[in-house]
Amino acid sequence: MNYAVIWYIISWVIRVEALFMLLPGMVGLIFGERSGLIFFPLAAVFYVLGYLLGRKKPDRTRFYAREGFVVVSLSWLVLSAVGAVPFVVSGTIPHPIDALFEIVSGFTTTGASILNDVEAMPKAYLFWRSFSHWLGGMGILVFVLVLMPIAGGQSIHLIRAESTGPQVGKLLPRMQRTAKSLYLMYFVLSIVQFILLLCFKMPAFDALCDVFGTAGTGGFGVRGDSMAGYSAAVQNITTVFMLVFGINFNFFFYLANLRFRAAFGIEEVRWYFVIYILACAGIFLNLKFVGGESAPDLHHIAFQVSSVMTSTGYSTVDFDKWPEFAKTILVGIMFTGACAGSTGGGIKVARFVLYVKQFKVKAASLLHPRSVSVVKMDGQRVDSEVLHTANTFFFIYSAIFAVSMFILSWDNMDFTTNFTAVAATLNNIGPGLAGVGPARNFAEYSYLSKIVMIFDMLAGRLEIFPMLVLMAPATWKRNG
Amino acid sequence: MKIIVVGCGKVGSVLAEQLNKENHEVTVIDSNAAKLEAMLEKLDVQSYMGNGSSYKVLMSAGVKNADLVIAVTSKDETNLLCCLMSRKVGNCHTIARVRDFTFYDEINIIKDELGLSMYVNPEYEAAREIARLVQVPSAMELDVFAKGRVNMVGIKIEDGSILDGMRIIDIRTKINENILACIIERGGDTIIPNGGDFIRKGDNVSFIVPIFEMTRVFQRIGAVVKPIKNVMIAGGGTVAYYLAVMLKMAHVKVKIIERDKKRCEMLSEQLSDDAIIINGDATDRELLHEEGIESTDAFVSLTNMDEENIMLSLYANEVSQAKLITKVNKITFNNVIKSLPIGSVISPKNIIAERIIRYVRTFKNTPGSNVESLYRINENVEAIEFKVSEPVKNIVDIPLMDLKLKSDLIICSINRKGRVFTPNGKDTIQTGDLVIVVTTHAGLNDLREIVEE
Numbered sequence: 027m028n029y030a031v032i033w034y035i036i037s038w039v040i041r042v043e044a045l046f047m048l049l050p051g052m053v054g055l056i057f058g059e060r061s062g063l064i065f066f067p068l069a070a071v072f073y074v075l076g077y078l079l080g081r082k083k084p085d086r087t088r089f090y091a092r093e094g095f096v097v098v099s100l101s102w103l104v105l106s107a108v109g110a111v112p113f114v115v116s117g118t119i120p121h122p123i124d125a126l127f128e129i130v131s132g133f134t135t136t137g138a139s140i141l142n143d144v145e146a147m148p149k150a151y152l153f154w155r156s157f158s159h160w161l162g163g164m165g166i167l168v169f170v171l172v173l174m175p176i177a178g179g180q181s182i183h184l185i186r187a188e189s190t191g192p193q194v195g196k197l198l199p200r201m202q203r204t205a206k207s208l209y210l211m212y213f214v215l216s217i218v219q220f221i222l223l224l225c226f227k228m229p230a231f232d233a234l235c236d237v238f239g240t241a242g243t244g245g246f247g248v249r250g251d252s253m254a255g256y257s258a259a260v261q262n263i264t265t266v267f268m269l270v271f272g273i274n275f276n277f278f279f280y281l282a283n284l285r286f287r288a289a290f291g292i293e294e295v296r297w298y299f300v301i302y303i304l305a306c307a308g309i310f311l312n313l314k315f316v317g318g319e320s321a322p323d324l325h326h327i328a329f330q331v332s333s334v335m336t337s338t339g340y341s342t343v344d345f346d347k348w349p350e351f352a353k354t355i356l357v358g359i360m361f362t363g364a365c366a367g368s369t370g371g372g373i374k375v376a377r378f379v380l381y382v383k384q385f386k387v388k389a390a391s392l393l394h395p396r397s398v399s400v401v402k403m404d405g406q407r408v409d410s411e412v413l414h415t416a417n418t419f420f421f422i423y424s425a426i427f428a429v430s431m432f433i434l435s436w437d438n439m440d441f442t443t444n445f446t447a448v449a450a451t452l453n454n455i456g457p458g459l460a461g462v463g464p465a466r467n468f469a470e471y472s473y474l475s476k477i478v479m480i481f482d483m484l485a486g487r488l489e490i491f492p493m494l495v496l497m498a499p500a501t502w503k504r505n506g
Numbered sequence: 507m508k509i510i511v512v513g514c515g516k517v518g519s520v521l522a523e524q525l526n527k528e529n530h531e532v533t534v535i536d537s538n539a540a541k542l543e544a545m546l547e548k549l550d551v552q553s554y555m556g557n558g559s560s561y562k563v564l565m566s567a568g569v570k571n572a573d574l575v576i577a578v579t580s581k582d583e584t585n586l587l588c589c590l591m592s593r594k595v596g597n598c599h600t601i602a603r604v605r606d607f608t609f610y611d612e613i614n615i616i617k618d619e620l621g622l623s624m625y626v627n628p629e630y631e632a633a634r635e636i637a638r639l640v641q642v643p644s645a646m647e648l649d650v651f652a653k654g655r656v657n658m659v660g661i662k663i664e665d666g667s668i669l670d671g672m673r674i675i676d677i678r679t680k681i682n683e684n685i686l687a688c689i690i691e692r693g694g695d696t697i698i699p700n701g702g703d704f705i706r707k708g709d710n711v712s713f714i715v716p717i718f719e720m721t722r723v724f725q726r727i728g729a730v731v732k733p734i735k736n737v738m739i740a741g742g743g744t745v746a747y748y749l750a751v752m753l754k755m756a757h758v759k760v761k762i763i764e765r766d767k768k769r770c771e772m773l774s775e776q777l778s779d780d781a782i783i784i785n786g787d788a789t790d791r792e793l794l795h796e797e798g799i800e801s802t803d804a805f806v807s808l809t810n811m812d813e814e815n816i817m818l819s820l821y822a823n824e825v826s827q828a829k830l831i832t833k834v835n836k837i838t839f840n841n842v843i844k845s846l847p848i849g850s851v852i853s854p855k856n857i858i859a860e861r862i863i864r865y866v867r868t869f870k871n872t873p874g875s876n877v878e879s880l881y882r883i884n885e886n887v888e889a890i891e892f893k894v895s896e897p898v899k900n901i902v903d904i905p906l907m908d909l910k911l912k913s914d915l916i917i918c919s920i921n922r923k924g925r926v927f928t929p930n931g932k933d934t935i936q937t938g939d940l941v942i943v944v945t946t947h948a949g950l951n952d953l954r955e956i957v958e959e
Contacts, residue, residue, distance in 0.1 A: 091547070182546055199508075199531040199552040288566070406555060409539050 027501070030084035032097050035184075037080025038170045039101045043108055044072035049157060050112070053231075054150035062150025064116050072108055087180075094183025095495035098167055102484055102492075105166055106130045109158055118151050123473045123480075130480045132158030133166075134487035135369060137245025137339040137456030138479070140469040144250050149231060152248050156235035162487065163242025163271070163369035164212050165189060171205040187492045191366020191376050192416045193408075197279050211278045212369075216241045219267045226259040236260075240267045243370040245339030245456040252464060253340045258325060261342050265329045272336030272364030273298065274376075293404050294365050294376045301375065305331045305359050312351040335359040337371035339456020346463035353459055357446060360453045371454030371486055373423065377416050379403065384413060422490055427452060430482055434475045447471070452482040507531070507866070508572045512558030512588050513579035514541040516835065517603065517628065520859040521576060525866065526551055528949050533567050536579075559587035561595065569596040576862060578603040586620055593621030601862055605629065605744070626861055632854040633748030636831050639850050640734050640804055641756060643829055644724055647712065647850060649881050651891055651942050655926045656919045657720065658688070658881075658889065658944075660712045661727070663705060668727060675701035678930075681726050686714045686928045688918045688944040689887050694841060696886045698914040698946060712883065714918040714942070716926050734758060734803040734829060740788035740818050741809030742766075742773050745833065745854065749806070754780040761797060763788040789814060794821070804829040812836055819848035840885070856882075867951065877951060878940060889918075889944045892953045897937050901953060907931030910958045915945040917956070 047069035054062015089097075106129055112118075113125035124140050131138045132155040141147060161169065165188040171181055181201040186194045196204045216237050223233035235248045249255055253264060273295055280289035290296075306327050313322035326343045333340045334356050345356060363372010383401045390397055401408045427448055434444045439461050446458025447468065457464040468479070485493045495501055507530045511522050514536035522545060526532050532551040535558040536542050542553040556563035558579060569575065575592040577585035582604050589600035601624045604613055613625055638648050647660035663669055672680065674687050687705065689712040690697040697703065705711055715723050737753060739746045742764030750760045750773075760781040764770050770785040777783070786793045788809060799805065805822040807815035812834045819832040830849025837843065837853050844851075864880040867890075878891040894902065901909065906917060906929055920929050921940035927933075935941055943956055950956065 180547070181550065196546075196552045199533050199550070201550050203531075407539075 027096070028084070028086060028089045028093050030082075031087055031089045032093060032100065034080050034082075034084050035097050035167070035170065035174070036101055036104055037076045037078075038174050039105055039166055040072055040076030040079065040108060042166065042170055042173065043105055044069045044076060046157065046161065047072065047112070047154075050150040050154040053153040054148070057149045057231075059148045059150055061116050061118065061148045065112055065150060065154070068112055068115065072111075089180050089183065091183050091186075092495065092501065094180070094187045095492040096501060098184060098187035099484070099488060099492040099496040101167060102133065102488060106133055106480075106484075109133060109154075112154060113151065116151070118147060121473075123476055124469075127468070127476045127480055128155060129158055130483050131451075131456075132156070132244065132246060133162035134454050134483040135159050135163050135242040135244040135337065135371065136451055136454040136483045136486075137239065138451055138462070138483075139246065139456075139467050140476070141467060142469055144247065149248075152235060152246075153231075156238040156244070156246050156248070159242030159244025159246060160216070160238040161242070163244065164208060168205045168208060171202060172209060188488065189367060190370075190489055191274075191374055192380060192412055192419075193376075194367070197276065207279065208275060211275060211282065212241065215267070215270060215278070219263065222263050223260060226257060226263065228256060228260050232256075236264060237267075239340065240264055240338060241271050241369065243268065243271050243336045243338045243364065243368070243454075245333070245337075247340060252342070253329070254342045261329050262325060264340065265325070265332045268332045268336045268338045268340070269302065272332075272368050272370040274365040274367040276367055277365075291404065294379055297379055298365050298375045301359065301362060302331060302335060305335065305355050308355050309348070309352040312349050312355075316351065317349045330356070331359065334455060335362065335370075335372075336364045336368075337454045337456075339450070341457060341464035344463065344465045346459050346465065357449060357459070360446075360449050360455050363453055373420070373453070376403075377419065380408065380413060380416050381420070383408075384417075419490060422494070423452070426482065426485060426490065430478050433478045434471070437470075437472050437475050439470070447479065448482060451479040452486040454483060454486045507574060508568065509533070509866070510535065510564070510567055510569060510572050510575045510592070512536075512575065512577045512585070513603075514538065514545055515578065515580060516855040517578045517858050518576075519545060520855055521578065521862055522551055523549055524859055524863050528863075528866075530866070533572075535563060535567055557584075559584050559591055561591055564588070564592055564595065569598065572596055572598045574599045574601070574866065576601045578858075582606050586622075589622055590620050599623040601626065601865065603628065603858065607744070607747075624862075624865055626858050628854040628858040629744040630748050631857045631861060632745050632833065632852055633752055635857055636745070636749050636806060636852055637752040637756065639831055639852075640737060640753065640758065640806075640829070642720070643732060643734050643803075645850075647883070649883065649889065651879070651881065651889065651919065655717060655921065656942065657715050657717055658712050658883070658918075659715055659720075660689075660710055663707050663709045663711060665707050667707065669705050669711070670707040672705050673701070674699050674703050674705070682719055682723050684716050684719050684928050685723055686916075686918050687711050688714055688916050689883060691884070694844075696884065696946060698887070698916050698944065700916075714928060714944075716928075732803075736761070736802055737804045737806060738797065738799060738802040738828075739763070739806045739808055740815070741807065741833075742769050742783070743808055743810060746806075746808045747773060747776065749808075750777050750781045761802075763793065763797065788818060791821075795825075799828070800826045802826060802828045804831065806831045806833075808833045816843070816846065816848055820846065823847045823849070883944070886946050887944060888946075888948060888950075889942055890950055892941045892943065894935060894937055894939045894941060894953060898953055901935055901957060902937055903934050905932050905934055909956075911956060912945070912947060912958055915943060915947060915956055918942050918944050 047065045051065035109129040110125040114122050119125040119128055127140055167184045167188045197207055198204045220233055220237045232248055239245050253261055277289050277292055277295050309327050310322055313319045329342045330345050361373055362378055363374050364370025366374045366376035387399050387401055390399055430448045431444055442459050443461030447462045450458040509525055509530050510533045511518050512535045514534055522532050522534050526549045534545055534551055535554045537557055539555055546553050554567045569592050575598050577588040579585055585602040589602045592598055592600055600622055602622055604625045604627055642648050645659040649658040690699050691710040736759040739762045742762045746762050753760050762781055763784045763786055765787050767785055770783050774783045805828040807818040809815055815832050819830045822828055822830055832848045833852050860882045867877045867880045876893055878893045881889040883889055919942040
């Protein structure tokens with residue numbers, strides 16, 4: 027294991043995060059909040075710390091998949107720990123575990139909160155937790171790669187461990203340029219949304235936080251009622267952009283390069299929209315015929331499905347009050363999640379497409395035992411190693427889900443609450459149903475359960491394997 | 507530059523690695539997913555799976571914006587088709603590897619129609635390099651610059667050599683004023699010497715020697731000058747065939763030992779009376795002695811297995827005084843191989859990669875001065891030939907001793923209107939010169955870069 031490189035990269039993560047801490051500091055200045063000024067000295071302290079850690083550039087910069095996994099998971103832990111410090115120091119969230127829960131929920135773009143009264147929080151801190159969505163959405167290491175001077179061929183291991191989906195490739199031959207173009211697209215889309223929101227008279231601060239939450243598919247709101255209090259136009263814009271940020275970024279890359287056929291040829295994106303439309307239709311019919319609404323409001327349905335499917339977690343209505351079928355659909359699309367290579371969470375549509383295709387191949391081989399067929403995606407054969415990893419992913423995912431459920435149930439909440447709490451954190455959604463529904467929060471859980479959910483959120487965001495590698499004893503053994 | 511490399515075999519991966527190191531944007535295409543994966547994990551390149559001659563695959567790899575497409579798959583036809591296709595859809599230069607001798611011979615007829623900028627044949631190039639080494643008996647390595655007018659010769663300093671313990675600055679006066687020691691390999695280090703450095707025994711020293719001084723210099727140094735009259739080749743592959751043809755023209759007798767009967771018959775048919783073809787196992791000791799390994803002037807191991815070649819050369823070193831040349835395809839353990847007494851090591855894939863890199867370098871023309879050609883001496887050292895086409899500020903017309911040259915860099919030859927000379931401190935670079943610079947700084951592209959910023 028190349029510890030020098032690991033330290034070096036982590037030092038960069040700390041420095042970058044310290045620089046970003048200046049932003050909430052400025053928000054504090056603008057709104058004249060004294061409590062927000064604490065971000066400035068903290069930024070200075072962490073910058074110096076990062077600088078001292080990374081003073082010595084490692085001589086041996088070669089690293090492999092193992093270091094990639096460890097760097098990514100450690101970076102996320104460090105990122106979260108550092109991010110929680112302002113809350114604890116300022117006393118806005120006094121307990122360290124609560125603060126950690128809140129910021130991990132931010133960076134992993136979950137949006138699950140332990141705050142009972144969001145509006146009582148100073149603006150600087152609201153900004154910081156919303157901003158953590160934006161940074162965590164595309165990934166901190168992708169950002170660091172844009173800046174870091176040692177970005178050789180092995181940087182693919184970093185992106186692989188941090189980005190989502192079963193197959194992670196590059197958009198451009200150079201990793202650094204790939205990272206730059208990803209952030210450029212991300213930035214441009216965010217700006218467009220921000221301008222649109224301003225046009226429809228959303229207050230600038232709310233609009234900014236809304237953009238962060240939407241772009242990162244996070245879901246921290248700045249109001250107690252999430253998005254319910256804004257105009258229908260603002261909600262519709264948010265609906266559209268949540269969907270947009272849930273699309274595989276390859277799609278936008280092809281669009282930007284005027285390769286429309288390639289863009290719309292991505293199988294996953296097509297399935298993504300099919301699932302979206304089916305879910306909306308299902309909920310609409312259920313509300314109409316079982317829920318007793320003569321004309322269910324389509325824009326709320328569209329908003330809610332978009333919000334849950336992309337793992338954002340904003341709400342305009344309390345969907346906990348919807349009839350059972352509609353709620354079941356919502357829980358279902360929590361699991362499918364958004365596209366691979368987007369900022370969204372969940373198991374990812376791409377994996378489900380692979381599962382279905384494998385099922386077809388398997389069924390065929392049962393009927394014709396000697397038949398040979400391979401799984402193809404976007405016209406390319408999918409390597410059996412990729413399939414195997416995707417299947418293993420599903421198994422480990424279920425196992426983590428089950429173990430988390432057991433631990434959470436000790437707190438003696440009802441089954442729905444526990445189930446959706448784990449689903450909402452492991453899939454990085456935010457709100458669940460019943461006790462953790464959109465109108466409630468996670469504050470009532472014990473600290474043990476919160477720690478479990480912190481792990482779930484990180485495991486969900488990094489797609490499990492990096493966290494497992496970090497915890498495997500063999501990783502830390504010499505020649506292990 | 508945006509470069510697409512089609513085929514991730516031995517040559518393809520060396521090329522991708524080298525081009526990637528020189529800051530080009532490299533995209534590789536191969537139909538083997540595992541090879542691509544290995545490449546992707548090692549290098550900062552992009553990869554596409556598929557057939558490199560397919561329009562769809564080339565398009566998705568971005569051939570439209572590519573500057574250069576290099577086709578080095580194992581099949582000639584695929585390579586040619588790939589270049590044709592790339593040329594058709596994109597506006598790029600194309601390089602193809604062509605192995606088949608009949609193709610290679612006749613390709614000139616259709617070169618323009620295929621849109622080929624260059625075609626290379628690894629076996630042919632390897633054979634040419636070996637033939638050159640055979641013709642200069644005492645050289646370990648030999649590179650030719652300035653269209654053959656300047657040679658760089660690598661010599662191993664044996665015990666008791668006149669050069670042992672000599673100061674670089676004294677070589678001019680004591681040996682010949684036209685020669686210049688420009689690279690010393692000592693142990694694992696590569697040194698670009700300055701005047702005060704000493705040569706020691708055991709060093710591999712590369713000299714620049716004008717061709718007309720060659721014999722005189724060698725006589726003065728006391729190196730072997732007995733010309734090589736007969737060569738024994740182990741392994742009758744394509745390289746052996748080309749080599750036999752070339753050596754025949756230089757009136758050198760060739761003996762090829764080949765295991766496969768059919769191949770022997772084919773060689774015998776193609777080479778007719780120019781070579782003696784022996785059907786037998788080259789690793790058979792009795793056979794080697796029967797065919798006179800002790801008395802051969804040169805022994806070349808060209809079998810398909812690296813290990814076998816190394817063993818054979820080690821054995822030849824043991825039992826004979828022959829000049830040894832060993833083909834090693836996979837130079838992974840370079841340092842170990844270097845320390846073995848197996849003579850000159852030839853690697854076809856590296857030769858080919860070097861030829862292509864040279865092309866890529868000269869391709870980027872900068873106004874004022876540009877790279878005329880590039881030679882990779884070993885993995886650390888390059889010799890670059892610059893053409894000075896305009897008066898470059900701070901370099902032209904300034905005596906060399908007043909130039910602030912970078913360290914580990916030496917100007918070793920100037921060709922002024924066809925007159926080649928080894929410059930001394932009082933000489934100047936002038937417009938129109940061809941200047942050869944030897945350096946360990948990789949990737950120099952402009953004459954301006956030879957001086958400190």
